[in-house]
Amino acid sequence: MSRTLVVAEAALRELLRRRTVLVILLLMPLAFYLSRRGDFLGQSIRFVCLGLAWALSTAALFAGSAARGMEPRLRLSGYGSRHLVLGRLLALWTVGVLLSTPYFLLVLADQRDVRYGAIALIMALTVFVSVPFGLLLSAVLPRELEGTLVLLTVVGLQMVMDPAGSATRALPFWFSRELATYAVDHTDGGYLVRGLTHGLVFAVALTVLVVVAAAVRLRQRRHLRLAT
Amino acid sequence: MNHEPWLAALTGELRRHGVGPDLTGHVVAEAATHLLDSGESPLRVFGAPETYARAVVDSLGGPDVRPPRRQPGPVRLAARGVTKRYRGRTVLDRVDLTVRAGQIAAVVGANGAGKSTFLRICAGLLSPEAGTVEVHGTLGYCPQDGGTAEFLSPDEHFVLIGAGRGLGRTAARRAGRAEAAGLEWTPPRRTQARHLSGGTRQKLNLVLARLGEPDVLLLDEPYQGFDRGTYLDFWHEVWRWRDAGKAVVVVTHLLNQLDRVDVVLDLSGERNA
Numbered sequence: 499m500s501r502t503l504v505v506a507e508a509a510l511r512e513l514l515r516r517r518t519v520l521v522i523l524l525l526m527p528l529a530f531y532l533s534r535r536g537d538f539l540g541q542s543i544r545f546v547c548l549g550l551a552w553a554l555s556t557a558a559l560f561a562g563s564a565a566r567g568m569e570p571r572l573r574l575s576g577y578g579s580r581h582l583v584l585g586r587l588l589a590l591w592t593v594g595v596l597l598s599t600p601y602f603l604l605v606l607a608d609q610r611d612v613r614y615g616a617i618a619l620i621m622a623l624t625v626f627v628s629v630p631f632g633l634l635l636s637a638v639l640p641r642e643l644e645g646t647l648v649l650l651t652v653v654g655l656q657m658v659m660d661p662a663g664s665a666t667r668a669l670p671f672w673f674s675r676e677l678a679t680y681a682v683d684h685t686d687g688g689y690l691v692r693g694l695t696h697g698l699v700f701a702v703a704l705t706v707l708v709v710v711a712a713a714v715r716l717r718q719r720r721h722l723r724l725a726t
Numbered sequence: 727m728n729h730e731p732w733l734a735a736l737t738g739e740l741r742r743h744g745v746g747p748d749l750t751g752h753v754v755a756e757a758a759t760h761l762l763d764s765g766e767s768p769l770r771v772f773g774a775p776e777t778y779a780r781a782v783v784d785s786l787g788g789p790d791v792r793p794p795r796r797q798p799g800p801v802r803l804a805a806r807g808v809t810k811r812y813r814g815r816t817v818l819d820r821v822d823l824t825v826r827a828g829q830i831a832a833v834v835g836a837n838g839a840g841k842s843t844f845l846r847i848c849a850g851l852l853s854p855e856a857g858t859v860e861v862h863g864t865l866g867y868c869p870q871d872g873g874t875a876e877f878l879s880p881d882e883h884f885v886l887i888g889a890g891r892g893l894g895r896t897a898a899r900r901a902g903r904a905e906a907a908g909l910e911w912t913p914p915r916r917t918q919a920r921h922l923s924g925g926t927r928q929k930l931n932l933v934l935a936r937l938g939e940p941d942v943l944l945l946d947e948p949y950q951g952f953d954r955g956t957y958l959d960f961w962h963e964v965w966r967w968r969d970a971g972k973a974v975v976v977v978t979h980l981l982n983q984l985d986r987v988d989v990v991l992d993l994s995g996e997r998n999a
Contacts, residue, residue, distance in 0.1 A: 504889040512877040515918065567872035570851050571934065574867050575890030721808075722850035723860045 501577055505585025506592075513561060513593055526553045527601055539609060540682035546601055547620050547674040551628045552653045554594050558632025559645045561590060566640065569716060579716040583709050587629060594625030616681035616690065620674050623697035630704035631670050637711035670704070673697035729761045732768040732775060738910050739779035742958045753782055798988070799827030801862060802942045802973035803848065808857035810843055817843055818854070823991050825973040827941070830964060830986075833977045835993030841977040842870055844993065845946050848975065863941025863973075864891075870946040870977075873931050876920040880906070880913035880930050884937060891938030898937065905933040908963045909956055925951030932960070936967075943967065943974045961986065 514520065530549030534541040569582055598621040605617055635645040652669060659666045661675040676693030679685055718724070733754055740750040757778075761768055772778040803825045810818040817840035825831045833841045846852040848859050849867040874883060881899050888898020906913050911929045919927060932948045949960050965986070967974055976987070 501889050504886060508875065508878060508882060508886045511882065512875060515877040564876070568875050570849075571867060571869070571873050572887070572890055574849060574851075574865055575887045575938070576892065577890045719850045719853045721847070721854055721858050723858065724850075724865070725860065725862045 501581040502585045505581055506588040509561065509586050509589035510592060513589060523553045523557055523597060540678055543605060543617060543682060544675060544678045547624050548653060548656060548671060550598055550601060550621065551624045551671045554625060554628035555632035555649050557593065558590050558629045559636045559649060560642060561586065562633045562636025563642045573716045579712040583712040590629040591625055594629055598625055613681040616677050620677045623673055623701060626701040627670050627697060627704060630708045633708045634704055634711065637708060670700045729758065729768050733758055735775035736779060739775045741962055742955050743779050743783045745783060798829045799971055802827050804860045805848060806858050808844065808847055808854050810840065810847065810854045825975055825989060827971045827973055828968055829988040830968050830974045830976065831989035831991060832987040833975060833991045833993065834979060839993040841993055842946050845944050845977055849944050861942055866935040866940035866943045868932050868935035868945045868948045874919045874927060877918050879916055879918055881915060883930060883934055887934050887937045893938060901937055902933055905936045909959050925953060925956065928952065941972060943972055945976045947977050
């Protein structure tokens with residue numbers, strides 16, 4: 499556990515020292531929120547969640563890419579791939595919670611007659627889905643530009659596709675639409691269950707995939723026999 | 727008057743001129759006693775550290791550049807029949823290398839001969855098409871570039887790598903700073919790696935490979951960006967590690983050091999040792 503915490507601490511330090519990036523990350527969801535605040539109550543909430551998802555996935559993508567040069571050395575220094583992945587996930591989840599909190603407070607202060615608990619749930623699931631999603635992209639697509647383009651495509655599709663269509667359920671942030679409908683329109687519990695299930699399934703599946711991808715990439719090669 | 731900086735500089739210069747540790751300690755202690763007794767400025771009494779070191783070396787009739795070699799110990803690294811192809815081109819063809827405790831192996835060859843590839847295979851970072859690598863003991867690896875985190879300070883690097891080696895925070899910092907001192911480098915406390923010069927960053931890279939004192943050290947042209955003094959310090963450190971029973975593999979294209987190593991693996995021809 500201590501090794502995981504040391505990795506998390508280092509990753510957190512690295513992220514917090516990119517001040518310009520942090521400011522942009524913080525402002526991106528605000529731009530999404532304000533863009534729809536005037537026309538429809540629920541849309542601004544849906545958009546701020548998508549803005550958070552986009553910001554966090556991008557941060558995770560770049561953090562994952564930046565770590566690639568250092569990870570083999572850390573592996574050779576005695577870390578297991580699980581320490582490296584869990585440490586980075588922990589750091590990014592912390593950043594996600596720190597990033598989401600002011601937006602939850604904003605909704606709390608700015609919106610009336612909505613289910614605040616459901617909005618907190620959307621934001622929590624957004625943090626737990628977007629971080630492994632960004633890390634997975636960085637694992638599969640080693641070049642940042644390629645990962646960013648895929649991210650753009652996914653979030654863009656999430657915005658333009660008909661949320662009622664079954665194809666949109668394959669997108670990682672579909673749950674936010676269901677839960678936002680539950681929170682804003684006070685619909686029945688079916689929306690809550692569908693959204694919660696979708697979010698949890700994606701959060702768990704993406705996290706498992708990230709752990710597996712790291713284990714494969716940082717595995718001890720078969721030709722090497724270590725006798726300590 | 728504080729004479730320590732001058733004495734430290736003299737120690738470094740004597741080492742760079744190839745003066746052994748015993749004699750260096752003797753010369754420095756003698757100079758320190760004289761300065762203490764006289765209370766005079768070292769620059770006034772002895773001149774610049776480099777000038778005085780040169781005078782000492784001249785009086786000895788030349789440097790003792792070759793540290794005493796000891797009997798090598800058990801096999802630490804054994805690479806057998808390592809073969810690697812890139813896009814149909816064979817880069818490494820059944821390469822063998824055995825390095826024992828207390829030996830330095832130099833991997834030489836032209837650009838593109840596969841030196842870094844061979845080292846990455848030895849470190850287990852790359853899979854070969856054929857062959858095996860056996861490592862007896864712990865492994866330290868210094869890559870040619872990268873290997874450091876842009877936004878972390880040297881101390882934070884020491885803590886991060888040290889934790890993997892089982893060192894606590896204080897022990898890791900102390901060990902990192904002690905290794906850095908061997909390269910005449912005092913790591914700045916708050917400066918992030920991205921603000922270090924290329925040579926200093928490479929010193930950090932080398933220090934990280936040494937943390938936890940691994941039994942086998944794989945160094946991929948670690949002296950890039952070093953000035954002449956640091957380059958000489960580096961080789962003195964390599965000899966010291968060898969004397970401490972470590973097995974060291976150095977990728978190099980600087981052939982003037984080959985007479986000071988124990989094993990040469992030449993990847994540009996057929997001459998494999």
